[in-house]
Amino acid sequence: MKDLISMWNKTRLIVLVAVTAAVYAALMLPFKLVTIIPGYTELRPGVAIPTVFSILFGPAAPWGAAFGNIVGDYLGGMLGWGSLFGLLGNFFLGYIPYRVAKPLVHRIKPGLWGTVQIILACALASIVCGVIIGWGLDLLGILPFATLGNIIIINNLLFTCILTPIFYRLLVFRSRRWNLHYTQVLGEDAERRSRTFGIGIILLTIGAVGGWVAGNLLSLQIIEGSDLIALLQQASGGGYFIEGASGSLTVSWGLSPAILMIIAGAILI
Amino acid sequence: MKPSLQSPAVKVSGLSFTYQDAHTPALTDINIQIPRGSYTLLLGGSSSGKTTLLWSLARVVPEFHPGEIAGKIEIMGEYNTSRSPQEMAPYLGLIMQDFASQLFSSEVATEVAFLPENLGLPYEELARRVAEALQMVGLSHLVGRDPQTLSGGERQRLAIASVLSGEAPILVFDEAKSDLDPAGRRQIDELCGRLCRGGNTIISAEVEVEEGAEADLAILLSEGRIVAKGSPKEVFARPDELLRCGIRPLDVTLLADEGDAPPQTVEEALQYLKERDIHPHPKAPDPKSAKPEGEVIASLEGVSFTYPRSDAGISDIDLSVRRGEFIALVGANGSGKTTLVKQLNGLLRPRQGNVYVGGRPISEYDDAELASMVGYLFQDPDHQIFHEQVKEEVGFGLRNLKLSEEEITSRTREVLELMELAELEEEDPYSLNKGQRQRLALASVLAMHPSLLILDEPTTGLDYLEVRRLMSAVEEMNRRGITVIAITHAMWLVARYTHRVAVMSGGNKVFDGTPEELFADEELLSSHMLSRPQIVELSLRLGRYCPTVEEFRRTFTWKGA
Amino acid sequence: MMEERQNSSPLHHLHPSTKVLCLLLFLVWAMVFNHPLYHLAITALVVIINLIGGSFRRALSFWKFYLVIACAAVLLWSLFLDEPGPAYNILGRHIATSAILYGIGMGLRLISLILFAVVFSSTTPVEAFTYGLRRLGLPYRVGFSLSLAFRLVPSVYQTAKMVESAQQARGHNPRKGGPLRRIFGFVPLMIPTILYTLRSANNLSLALECKGFGLKRKRTSLARYRIGWGDILTLALFIVGLSASIWLRLKGYGAVIDRL
Structure with missing residues (x-):
């Protein structure tokens, strides 16, 4: 987590933040025409940029992905609430892969197990990103979770899982030659995994998958918010959840434990 | 050399440097002293160590590019060892070749203010420095403009201004002219002269020598070692040494006998040769090379094109290209050369007029078909390279043509051998040097067996040896019947290789004829900032046209020749 | 000014x-x-x-x-x-x-x-936007990186277009074919674009350091609002x-x- 701050002392990583953002924003442009929900999301193969840059450039990628989202929205004249949650969701999209795939840092060719790790890390990051954005926009009553959350997650899964391993293979050797790999800039400290990685990854996975499933169930009103709240109250031995919350408040309250788990997991990995 | 009572601006003693992960040193035992207020020319081919030497002065090595360094460097009388590149900024300004990547602001003034802002100077001082730096490079009138909207030459001058505002006493130019047209180069030369007269110490790294270079000192580097040092006159007088180092010597220096001090200007050469009783060879062949008269394989008829939201483009161009021709396209940057050739491979479609390739209108071809007819080599090879292996890279275009695997393998082998890259076929293209990458890009184009080959400034950033290697391959292909159109600023290339030359200016074709006709037209040359190669100038003064030194030797004879 | x-x-x-x-x-x-x-x-x-x-x-x-x-x-x-x-x-x-x-x-x-x-x-203007954010507490380097991102978008886009032309000149058209073909077709477009941009990024980092970026001094500004x-x-x-x-x-x- 510390490297997210300490990277701001390194010129190369500061520039890489901008590069990630610019490439992310620019490569979305040709696809702007294939809009799924206008103004909020479109078919984006560019989502593979934050994930592959994450594994290559480490802490520069989450900032870059977040900024890329702002830049894209600003240039497209779309700066709004979507940008705020987009910023957060994309931050996680760029953050999770390098934290999860850390043991790969010294391997130029990732091999089969390495590729599987990259794919799993990307899948996790993709779901987290979609859950956060879907949750946020549902919370504000802008779009229902079941539409946007799902679209983002499926789009992310499709492109990050297919394209990231391909891009990684083609980019890793070359970026190391230019001393751009984050471990070359930040030194050996950046290679170590945190001691709480295990628990972090469990929390993150439960939060992500649980959030995705619960979000859909709540949003499609397959289960009522009050059912879930009652369930949670039972589990926690009585609590202080708002009773009778409806509409988007259901999703927002129902998903908040998942969001908390995601945040806690992200801090721990 | 100008007298100096103070410590030298730069003093390098016993400097050696090896990049991390490299097997051979980039610099070995460099010793130089550069007096304050002097102008130094640092000459060397592609991997001679010029850039590394400049970087070591600015502490870019080993701070930014790590490696092992030995020896001492004094800048303005102080050792630079404990400093970072940032801390060197007030002492030494570095201007790089790739100026586009040095500009990042949305306004000219902001760009120039960046360096002094980092130094924490007060507002009034910032404003003064910005105004002065812009005035120095002649861009004061563009103060509020977006740098992206400036021309190449203006952007390079802006990049210089953005370093000048640091008011460092030493200014270092690393091949800062190589992307510019002749007019742009002249402006930079004049600017350097002015800065030097104003008291700055200038160090300029170059891959070319120029007649009458204004420098006080010339240093010739090869493989990380200094091979010659002295006044430019002394260094230029060693053509063989220059050639070995990848620098094209002055044409006329190649005419002298061994042991003679070679002439360096056309005037000196005339005197030298007249003293030796020069006269045309009795059996001199007709220097006019045979112009191919094959059938027309591509033509433009009344073609006009303008870019959206811009005045740039071409208007009403007629051009017909015959099989086997080698055509040069010259003219200032922005004169429409690239726009013209892009009509021929369908990258741009004309607003008006018709384009024919192989006798059919271009609109009748699909992408793959056109790509196999018209090969296009982009200025920067890195725009097209993406595979992990050299041979895969060559095979990419062939796969788009849906050829059989055997055909792909045999064509790949053939072009890689022609380009002297066969031994590198398993390598990562990005591990090759610029010259090799350019040849790889050419190989991938040639593998598609085009009948017309277009080269867009193919020699930019290459040293003379690499240029010769690339151009001999092109010449060989031309001899085998491939038609070639090359955009270039290098007039010696025009003289040496081409049958025909077209001059572009402001989107119009203002000349179309043989190189001989072009070089004979003094008015046209000067109005478009084109110049004659030394040997052409000399031979014309002697009443003949010789495009190369070899041709000159065949045409004329003199005592001792 | x-x-x-x-x-x-x-x-x-x-x-x-x-x-x-x-x-x-x-x-x-x-x-x-x-x-x-x-x-x-x-x-x-x-x-x-x-x-x-x-x-x-x-x-x-x-x-x-x-x-x-x-x-x-x-x-x-x-x-x-x-x-x-x-x-x-x-x-x-x-x-x-x-x-x-x-x-x-x-x-x-x-x-x-x-x-x-x-x-x-x-x-x-982008600089004004990031200046505004800085005045509201965004650290200088973060603001710089954000405005740099804005500046790089057009050049990334230009590079991508250049790369697309270079690939097209070799008979490759990423905009043709079914959706899956198109996705894979963008690999040859994206890789040179990214590598090209990374190489310029490296040059830019170098230029920035040589212009004193990151000197531990209080930075001043020509922009005055x-x-x-x-x-x-x-x-x-x-x-x-x-x-x-x-x-x-x-x-x-x-x-x-x-x-x-």
Whole structure:
């Protein structure tokens, strides 16, 4: 987590933040025409940029992905609430892969197990990103979770899982030659995994998958918010959840434990 | 050399440097002293160590590019060892070749203010420095403009201004002219002269020598070692040494006998040769090379094109290209050369007029078909390279043509051998040097067996040896019947290789004829900032046209020749 | 020195921090109501702001886009909101009038947010935007990186176009074929684009360090913006407008359904 701050002392990583953002924003442009929900999301193969840059450039990628989202929205004249949650969701999209795939840092060719790790890390990051954005926009009553959350997650899964391993293979050797790999800039400290990685990854996975499933169930009103709240109250031995919350408040309250788990997991990995 | 009572601006003693992960040193035992207020020319081919030497002065090595360094460097009388590149900024300004990547602001003034802002100077001082730096490079009138909207030459001058505002006493130019047209180069030369007269110490790294270079000192580097040092006159007088180092010597220096001090200007050469009783060879062949008269394989008829939201483009161009021709396209940057050739491979479609390739209108071809007819080599090879292996890279275009695997393998082998890259076929293209990458890009184009080959400034950033290697391959292909159109600023290339030359200016074709006709037209040359190669100038003064030194030797004879 | 911009409107002269604050206030303001009539009023206000800022023409050029947004919002919310009260039966689905009204409100909300973003980006140069953010507490390096990102977008785009031409000249067209072919077709486009950009990024980092970027000194700035009466007035208008709207909503006005 510390490297997210300490990277701001390194010129190369500061520039890489901008590069990630610019490439992310620019490569979305040709696809702007294939809009799924206008103004909020479109078919984006560019989502593979934050994930592959994450594994290559480490802490520069989450900032870059977040900024890329702002830049894209600003240039497209779309700066709004979507940008705020987009910023957060994309931050996680760029953050999770390098934290999860850390043991790969010294391997130029990732091999089969390495590729599987990259794919799993990307899948996790993709779901987290979609859950956060879907949750946020549902919370504000802008779009229902079941539409946007799902679209983002499926789009992310499709492109990050297919394209990231391909891009990684083609980019890793070359970026190391230019001393751009984050471990070359930040030194050996950046290679170590945190001691709480295990628990972090469990929390993150439960939060992500649980959030995705619960979000859909709540949003499609397959289960009522009050059912879930009652369930949670039972589990926690009585609590202080708002009773009778409806509409988007259901999703927002129902998903908040998942969001908390995601945040806690992200801090721990 | 100008007298100096103070410590030298730069003093390098016993400097050696090896990049991390490299097997051979980039610099070995460099010793130089550069007096304050002097102008130094640092000459060397592609991997001679010029850039590394400049970087070591600015502490870019080993701070930014790590490696092992030995020896001492004094800048303005102080050792630079404990400093970072940032801390060197007030002492030494570095201007790089790739100026586009040095500009990042949305306004000219902001760009120039960046360096002094980092130094924490007060507002009034910032404003003064910005105004002065812009005035120095002649861009004061563009103060509020977006740098992206400036021309190449203006952007390079802006990049210089953005370093000048640091008011460092030493200014270092690393091949800062190589992307510019002749007019742009002249402006930079004049600017350097002015800065030097104003008291700055200038160090300029170059891959070319120029007649009458204004420098006080010339240093010739090869493989990380200094091979010659002295006044430019002394260094230029060693053509063989220059050639070995990848620098094209002055044409006329190649005419002298061994042991003679070679002439360096056309005037000196005339005197030298007249003293030796020069006269045309009795059996001199007709220097006019045979112009191919094959059938027309591509033509433009009344073609006009303008870019959206811009005045740039071409208007009403007629051009017909015959099989086997080698055509040069010259003219200032922005004169429409690239726009013209892009009509021929369908990258741009004309607003008006018709384009024919192989006798059919271009609109009748699909992408793959056109790509196999018209090969296009982009200025920067890195725009097209993406595979992990050299041979895969060559095979990419062939796969788009849906050829059989055997055909792909045999064509790949053939072009890689022609380009002297066969031994590198398993390598990562990005591990090759610029010259090799350019040849790889050419190989991938040639593998598609085009009948017309277009080269867009193919020699930019290459040293003379690499240029010769690339151009001999092109010449060989031309001899085998491939038609070639090359955009270039290098007039010696025009003289040496081409049958025909077209001059572009402001989107119009203002000349179309043989190189001989072009070089004979003094008015046209000067109005478009084109110049004659030394040997052409000399031979014309002697009443003949010789495009190369070899041709000159065949045409004329003199005592001792 | 900074006054020589070609476009100039009263909004161009506002302090960047004022504009960033107004943007933030507007983001909240747009969320207060969900009734289409109230949103119509807000949209009208943003249109006026666009007229003052001289960006109305640009804003208008997206009209097709607004239409799509409006239709999509109505459609989505009508389907997803199961509200009591009067309703239509369309293709066997129960669709509440209030849900349709809510959908229209949401469409207008999106349009007004976009309109505001258009006037903001048209009247605020990138440097001013990041300057405004810096004045509101964003660290210099973060702001620098953000504005650099803006500057790099066109060059990345240009590089991508150049690469596309180079690939096209070798018979490769990434825009042809089915969706899967296209996705894989973009690998040859993206790899050289990224590598090219990375190489320039390396040169740029070097140039930045040689220009003293990151020196541990207090940085000064050539850009000078002053807070004037216009800024105070604008901010006051936004704060009053937003407070009044919140008050109205708390009093029960401006909502079709009791949600954001």
